[in-house]
Amino acid sequence: MTVLEFSLLVWLGAFAAGFLGALTGLGGGVVITPLLTLGFGVDIRYAIGASLVSVIATSSGAAAAYVKEGYSNIRIGMFLEVATTVGALVGAFLAGIASPGAIAVVFGLVLLYSAYLAEQPRPEPSAAEPPDRLANFLRLNGSYPTPDGPRAYHVRHVPAGFSLMFVAGVLSGLLGIGSGAVKVLAMDQVMRIPFKVSTTTSNFMIGVTAAAGAGVYLRRGYIDPGLAMPIVLGVLPGALAGSRVLVGAKIRRLRLVFSIVVAVLGLEMLYKGLTGRL
Amino acid sequence: MTGERRPGWTDKRVEQVVGNLLRAGVGLAATVVLIGGLLYLVRHGASSPHYGVFEGEPASLQSLDGIARAALRGQSRGVIQLGLVLLILTPIARVAFSLFAFARASDWVFASVTAIVLALLVYSLLL
Numbered sequence: 001m002t003v004l005e006f007s008l009l010v011w012l013g014a015f016a017a018g019f020l021g022a023l024t025g026l027g028g029g030v031v032i033t034p035l036l037t038l039g040f041g042v043d044i045r046y047a048i049g050a051s052l053v054s055v056i057a058t059s060s061g062a063a064a065a066y067v068k069e070g071y072s073n074i075r076i077g078m079f080l081e082v083a084t085t086v087g088a089l090v091g092a093f094l095a096g097i098a099s100p101g102a103i104a105v106v107f108g109l110v111l112l113y114s115a116y117l118a119e120q121p122r123p124e125p126s127a128a129e130p131p132d133r134l135a136n137f138l139r140l141n142g143s144y145p146t147p148d149g150p151r152a153y154h155v156r157h158v159p160a161g162f163s164l165m166f167v168a169g170v171l172s173g174l175l176g177i178g179s180g181a182v183k184v185l186a187m188d189q190v191m192r193i194p195f196k197v198s199t200t201t202s203n204f205m206i207g208v209t210a211a212a213g214a215g216v217y218l219r220r221g222y223i224d225p226g227l228a229m230p231i232v233l234g235v236l237p238g239a240l241a242g243s244r245v246l247v248g249a250k251i252r253r254l255r256l257v258f259s260i261v262v263a264v265l266g267l268e269m270l271y272k273g274l275t276g277r278l
Numbered sequence: 279m280t281g282e283r284r285p286g287w288t289d290k291r292v293e294q295v296v297g298n299l300l301r302a303g304v305g306l307a308a309t310v311v312l313i314g315g316l317l318y319l320v321r322h323g324a325s326s327p328h329y330g331v332f333e334g335e336p337a338s339l340q341s342l343d344g345i346a347r348a349a350l351r352g353q354s355r356g357v358i359q360l361g362l363v364l365l366i367l368t369p370i371a372r373v374a375f376s377l378f379a380f381a382r383a384s385d386w387v388f389a390s391v392t393a394i395v396l397a398l399l400v401y402s403l404l405l
Contacts, residue, residue, distance in 0.1 A: 001326065002323060002324050002325065002326060002327075003318075003319065003322050003323050003325050004319055004323035007315075007323075041330050042329040042330065043332040045332045046332060053366070056366060057304055057307070059369075060300040060303065060365075060368050060369060061300070061304050063300055064301040067300075068293070068294060068297045070293075072293070078373075078376060078391055079388075082394050082395055085398040085399060086398060088402075089398065089401075089402055207368070207369035207372070208369045208370075208373060208395065210369070211366050211399055211402070212398060212399055212402045214366045215366060215402035215403035218340060218366070219340050220334070221335035221340050222334075223335065223362060224335060225339065225358035226318060226327065226358070227329055228311075228358070229318065230315070232308065232362070232365065233308065233312060236304070236308055
């Protein structure tokens with residue numbers, strides 16, 4: 001296979017990955033790394049490098065659209081980014097000392113766990129819960145557009161959500177992913193933020209988290225321009241198409257797509273990691 | 279907590295500027311990557327890729343000044359890498375702008391939060 005053929009095939013895969021990533025709020029990276037390692041035999045360190053850069057593109061491209069529509073909550077995002085960036089630096093450091101097989105196993109487990117959690121029934125946000133004092137102090141509560149006009153929401157359990165965001169950051173730096181699944185989990189299920197606000201704010205935060213990890217990757221030689229080029233240029237238009245679907249799509253369908261993709265890739269990464277084929 | 283908020287830098291307006299900033303950064307980065315990528319494919323498209331074995335990038339493609347020099351020499355991989363650096367800088371620029379906006383609005387709690395995030399990002403890139 002020549003560089004030209006390789007680039008075209010990777011470009012096609014990246015387009016599909018960007019589309020799925022934006023559609024599910026995961027970011028493209030979660031699909032990119034399995035695609036490159038399992039599909040093209042790329043070393044996992046080059047793969048997570050290209051993936052993390054593409055995650056910045058997906059996140060920033062889609063976030064630009066979401067921000068204007070009024071779904072994302074910049075205050076929630078910025079506050080939680082303290083946890084995710086510290087985590088990303090820790091994770092990127094760990095990526096330098098972990099073996100490729102170990103990274104693949106963690107990757108597989110994270111994907112499976114994300115898929116499992118996404119299919120758990122969520123308790124409906126109830127007004128009976130006491131409002132979170134930290135959320136009030138930081139003025140994190142907001143509203144989002146619905147067909148019936150703006151709907152207000154209250155943010156709960158800020159410390160627990162913040163801690164989970166640190167974990168999301170570590171995974172982002174270690175695996176070269178946006179950790180959209182864990183971010184959405186923290187906001188949607190722990191902090192009880194409405195699903196669309198969670199996914200779009202998550203998408204918005206992913207770029208900053210990924211930039212922290214990417215800086216470390218760049219200086220460690222994980223980011224190869226020849227590999228990252230078709231990935232970035234494929235993910236961008238894919239993500240743009242995917243973000244258009246989100247606004248109109250039904251939430252249940254969104255979750256199902258999200259879970260199936262994540263579970264299948266998780267099983268394969270786990271298997272390859274455990275059998276030492278990566 | 280936040281003091282007087284000046285009109286003109288409402289959360290809404292900040293969100294719109296942030297949206298434009300992200301779009302411009304990604305657009306510029308993608309254009310540079312595309313130009314470098316076309317050069318790369320024209321010059322090296324017939325060679326074969328070897329990503330199965332990890333060797334790490336040469337030092338000239340790891341540091342910011344090395345990448346800038348490689349790009350200025352017209353090296354296709356250097357031009358792509360420059361575009362990727364612009365991409366990494368985009369969210370960092372967004373955080374820097376948010377810091378400015380929170381400070382303008384005299385929202386010191388959030389200006390501090392944002393300053394911490396910005397410091398971490400700069401540290402990661404210059405390490």
